[in-house]
Amino acid sequence: MQEGAEIVRRVWRAAQLRRLPLWIVGALPWLLIRSAPGLIAWSAFCAWDWAVLRRGVAIEWTSWIDGAVPEMEDSSALLEHAPTPVAQLQRKRLLERIDASVGAPQLRAIARGRIKAGAPWLLGSAIAAAGIWFAGAGAPQGSAVAQTRPRPAMATLAANQVIVRTAPPGYTGVQPVETTPRDLQVPEQTLVMWCVMDPSATEETIEASNGQVFRPGRECARWTAAESVFWRWRGKRYTIKVIPDQPPEITITAPTQMVQELLDTATSAAMGVQIRDDYAIRRATLHMTLARGSGENIRFTDREMPLPAGPDPKRRNWSKQWSLAELGMEPGDELYFFVRAIDNAEKPHTVQSPTYTLRLPAPPEEAEEESAAMPMLVKPQSLRSQRQIIIDTEQLVADMRSTKMGEDAVRERSQKIAADQGALRRRYGQFLGEESSLFADGEDDHDDHGDHGPGEGSKQDILHTYGHAHDEAENATLYDEATKKVLRRALAAMWDAEKALRAITPKVALPPEHKALEAIKELQQAERVYLHKTAFVPPPIKEEKRMSGDMVGAASYRREQAGGEERVPEDVRQLVQALSNDGPLPALWTRSAHDWVRTHIKDDEQRLAAQGAIQDVADGRAASRPVLRAWLRAGAGQGKVLLQARDKVETPFLRAWREGGK
Numbered sequence: 001m002q003e004g005a006e007i008v009r010r011v012w013r014a015a016q017l018r019r020l021p022l023w024i025v026g027a028l029p030w031l032l033i034r035s036a037p038g039l040i041a042w043s044a045f046c047a048w049d050w051a052v053l054r055r056g057v058a059i060e061w062t063s064w065i066d067g068a069v070p071e072m073e074d075s076s077a078l079l080e081h082a083p084t085p086v087a088q089l090q091r092k093r094l095l096e097r098i099d100a101s102v103g104a105p106q107l108r109a110i111a112r113g114r115i116k117a118g119a120p121w122l123l124g125s126a127i128a129a130a131g132i133w134f135a136g137a138g139a140p141q142g143s144a145v146a147q148t149r150p151r152p153a154m155a156t157l158a159a160n161q162v163i164v165r166t167a168p169p170g171y172t173g174v175q176p177v178e179t180t181p182r183d184l185q186v187p188e189q190t191l192v193m194w195c196v197m198d199p200s201a202t203e204e205t206i207e208a209s210n211g212q213v214f215r216p217g218r219e220c221a222r223w224t225a226a227e228s229v230f231w232r233w234r235g236k237r238y239t240i241k242v243i244p245d246q247p248p249e250i251t252i253t254a255p256t257q258m259v260q261e262l263l264d265t266a267t268s269a270a271m272g273v274q275i276r277d278d279y280a281i282r283r284a285t286l287h288m289t290l291a292r293g294s295g296e297n298i299r300f301t302d303r304e305m306p307l308p309a310g311p312d313p314k315r316r317n318w319s320k321q322w323s324l325a326e327l328g329m330e331p332g333d334e335l336y337f338f339v340r341a342i343d344n345a346e347k348p349h350t351v352q353s354p355t356y357t358l359r360l361p362a363p364p365e366e367a368e369e370e371s372a373a374m375p376m377l378v379k380p381q382s383l384r385s386q387r388q389i390i391i392d393t394e395q396l397v398a399d400m401r402s403t404k405m406g407e408d409a410v411r412e413r414s415q416k417i418a419a420d421q422g423a424l425r426r427r428y429g430q431f432l433g434e435e436s437s438l439f440a441d442g443e444d445d446h447d448d449h450g451d452h453g454p455g456e457g458s459k460q461d462i463l464h465t466y467g468h469a470h471d472e473a474e475n476a477t478l479y480d481e482a483t484k485k486v487l488r489r490a491l492a493a494m495w496d497a498e499k500a501l502r503a504i505t506p507k508v509a510l511p512p513e514h515k516a517l518e519a520i521k522e523l524q525q526a527e528r529v530y531l532h533k534t535a536f537v538p539p540p541i542k543e544e545k546r547m548s549g550d551m552v553g554a555a556s557y558r559r560e561q562a563g564g565e566e567r568v569p570e571d572v573r574q575l576v577q578a579l580s581n582d583g584p585l586p587a588l589w590t591r592s593a594h595d596w597v598r599t600h601i602k603d604d605e606q607r608l609a610a611q612g613a614i615q616d617v618a619d620g621r622a623a624s625r626p627v628l629r630a631w632l633r634a635g636a637g638q639g640k641v642l643l644q645a646r647d648k649v650e651t652p653f654l655r656a657w658r659e660g661g662k
Helices: 002-032 036-068 085-101 104-114 119-137 155-160 364-373 386-402 407-432 462-466 481-502 506-525 570-578 589-600 604-618 622-635 652-661
Strands: 162-167 177-179 184-187 191-196 206-208 221-224 229-233 236-243 249-254 259-261 268-276 281-294 297-306 315-323 334-343 350-352 356-359
Touching: 002 036, 002 104, 002 119, 036 119, 162 184, 177 184, 229 604, 236 604, 249 334, 249 350, 268 281, 268 334, 281 315, 386 407, 386 481, 386 506, 407 481, 407 506, 481 506, 570 589, 570 622, 589 604, 589 622, 604 622
Parallel strands: 184 236, 259 356
Antiparallel strands: 162 177, 162 191, 191 221, 206 229, 229 236, 249 268, 268 315, 281 297, 281 334, 334 350, 334 356
16 A cells, blocks of 8 residues: 555656646736735645645546556556455556656656646736736836825824825936925935825925915825925925936046057057946946058048946946957057946936047157158147137146146146147237247247348348348237237136146146136137228218108118116016015916025025025014025125225225314
């Protein structure tokens, strides 16, 4: 009987293995949608199916084996019960051949033929789970925010009667929060919900600083966080600080310079990138362009390579020591590369780094051949603009902070920028008759005023020998005095920037460089001055058109000056005037004030303070009127008070004379 029980256990084990995939796979949909009731229901079905399968195996296992194994001679029932001696003899014969005839592969084949896989049950489970998931997906933010009234989980929530729920966007990975009224920091586009715990408290109102009023009743009041606000409930204010989604930050760690000159003997080049984002980086790519050739025969080859992601989705650190063969660089080639990164926001931010250059110089013999065959291109003095000089100086200051640059490298780059600044200064100095430079830079800004000996065979220039070829500074141009003042201001700023760059202090040179750029912009945007070389001769008057009333062609050629643009709307101006006294305020003044503050005050802290002043004035607090008036004037750029001293000196004698006269 022991051998018969063993064969029954083996058949039962094969039947369970046949049914096990149904039980496991059918539970996966409920695990994916995180439905505890569905998982419990499926577990109950699995227990029922197990019991039915157990009963079926206990009744039909003998017929399964007889039908699948001819060697058993339709006598499998004798393995379980053999009452007669002949039956026992037959049972002994079957036990001798059972190991060879009924093995594990044979039992699995029997189970596959006799027991169904249960595909209808699996399909029904998947359909039911999908239906429940789609029914709950209609609610905003999925199951993170319940549509019904929240259930009090703590005694504090029940006592406060109002709870605040936040459901951040899914891409941020920030967990939802359910709390009592307090100050919160939430990501941008977070769904904020105010829910009343007591169903009978239908008169609760929540006032937001942006002018909105929420009345949570049977349904929770909802608001999508787009800007930082504070909300008031039962006289207390609570701030909701909105954290905007920042674009990725890209830092090129190698090479350390924008243009990297490789050595003639170099066989490799290093590249390093660090990318950071506040939530996650979806994609980062390295774009490379190889330039080969010279003159008009230049070929460009583009290449794009994705940067691998690391264990931290917020960071991607990548570095590689490229061989020149991998980059495809040959002597005389230039490789331009930049990095582009995209975050995982709903409206993705795309950021691109500056373009870096790897330059592999050509062999000396090829450079000599090119110089012999082509004329040398000399960089003109006006090649560098003031804006480019500022960019180069800022890059030098940033490189000095982020990398350990040698003194020689800093001095060389600072001197190059100073030379460019001096060239640009001399270019603009020509309009004021300037000739010389404080620093020569190996150039001679003067003409050679010396005498040439007769042995040189050159003609004598009487003007350059005995006179002067340049104009004087004050009479150099026909510009008016105002234009000359702007030119002098620009040149003075360029002088200061050049001296600071010569002194190897690029950070000190940045303020005068910006002043020079502002003066240049002012010159460029100024109106042109037209000078008439001859006296004005008006056209002859046609006698036949006089006193006829015909105005065709008689319009004035003078340009009509534009009127002053109104910076402050009329309703805001009236509100500011009304706030100066204790009189009534204009109608709908809160809407005008909120619109003005939201539009003209960008800083979060200042905007919240101004909105708080609006609420205080609406509550009837007279002491907040000057505060609100100051915020409205500050939004119009009128908040600054300029103090100016008197231009007349009052002596003690004059003061005593005036007081005595009174």
